[in-house]
């Protein structure tokens with residue numbers, strides 16, 4: 063088992079505990095009394111004249127060996143210098159391959175924010191906190207930290223956040239606009255960058271609006287084909303009788319209405335990249351023709367007698383599970399293996415721990431470039447919590463349009479919880495959405511219960527023509543008084 067190392071700032075309460083000699087009140091001493099660590103590292107921004115007697119006192123309270131480092135900060139709330147100091151120590155711990163345990167409680171809120179951001183985004187640390195009321199405890203902090211928990215965190219803009227969480231592995235500017243602090247997406251960006259340099263076909267799978275085209279463009283821009291065209295095509299939108307002409311072009315007179323030679327997407331993308339979105343929707347006969355193009359790099363325009371060579375890199379994308387489509391007989395296995403060499407599976411937004419609020423801020427900032435009314439607009443902490451509680455089946459596109467709608471009614475500096483609520487479309491609930499929520503993102507069980515109650519009580523009342531006793535009976539409630547209580551409690555309309 064790796065060694066457990068606790069790291070913490072020394073806070074005012076700790077220093078005072080030493081003077082008044084009440085160890086249980088102070089976060090560091092009470093954490094050391096309740097948990098065992100192999101190493102304890104304390105960072106101190108107070109003068110040594112204060113820290114030295116404290117360390118002496120602390121050593122008397124515990125059998126742990128304490129290492130203390132003086133860190134000079136511009137101020138105890140200056141993100142930049144706190145970040146530098148914290149990152150320096152955490153990266154050296156990471157090199158020595160220990161389990162990093164961060165004690166959050168001591169220090170300023172800015173220090174806590176940096177701990178959480180670095181501990182979650184970069185160093186996979188576990189977190190501890192200690193308070194007079196609760197004592198010392200290990201805490202599980204979901205990445206989507208409720209904004210109230212660390213108020214200063216919301217002051218960090220998305221660029222700073224991304225900077226914090228990026229390990230600097232991505233070198234190509236082409237990937238800069240894929241905003242994320244989620245380890246899975248970061249890894250996918252790294253893989254995409256590797257694929258960009260190779261000439262292999264790529265298949266990107268993900269729900270709608272998860273960024274498939276964004277990735278495809280970034281790969282093209284990071285590849286040696288960057289100066290040649292990137293052509294994006296939606297295969298789901300082809301009228302089946304025109305597919306050949308659309309993809310491979312046609313000669314004048316090839317069919318009624320073909321009044322001139324016309325290039326298809328393959329010719330237009332020659333030398334560059336052809337992005338075939340909704341690839342899983344292609345008809346089987348088109349799949350056969352595509353397979354041939356991919357195998358032989360030649361196309362035959364409709365009405366032509368000669369083949370033409372094309373040099374096109376293919377990136378395909380689909381929301382479908384193609385293995386299932388192959389199994390069900392809708393998709394050719396040979397074509398699948400042709401295109402699925404480099405495979406990127408993009409997770410939906412609801413599974414991208416850490417990305418939702420980051421993206422919301424970035425999208426708002428982006429929209430403000432086109433809409434002066436949005437300049438400087440922020441998202442309130444409560445609004446962020448509502449955003450976090452949603453499923454976002456339409457992914458980033460849906461998040462963007464909801465923010466835009468919310469901002470229309472917002473006349474404050476920050477978009478409020480109410481603005482967001484009004485902008486959200488009521489989605490019909492079904493059992494799946496009620497029972498299949500992603501618990502790792504945190505759920506609001508009260509809300510789920512309220513939704514159920516507000517859904518069924520009006521139905522029961524309608525069914526019993528407003529007779530509350532009958533409605534209560536239908537709902538399995540004791541009597542009409544219980545029903546009345548529920549109606550009040552859950553504000554049933």
Ligand SMILES: Nc1ncnc2c1ncn2[C@@H]1O[C@H](COP(=O)(O)OP(=O)(O)OP(=O)(O)O)[C@@H](O)[C@H]1O
Nearest residue numbers: 239240241242269270271272273274275276458459
């Ligand atoms: N990580 C991200 N950072 C910033 N913007 C993103 C990110 N992912 C997606 N977007 C934005 O979300 C929108 C939808 O992305 P994109 O069109 O790439 O999704 P898609 O998966 O190709 O969707 P579809 O399958 O519906 O075509 C775009 O405006 C894109 O710029």
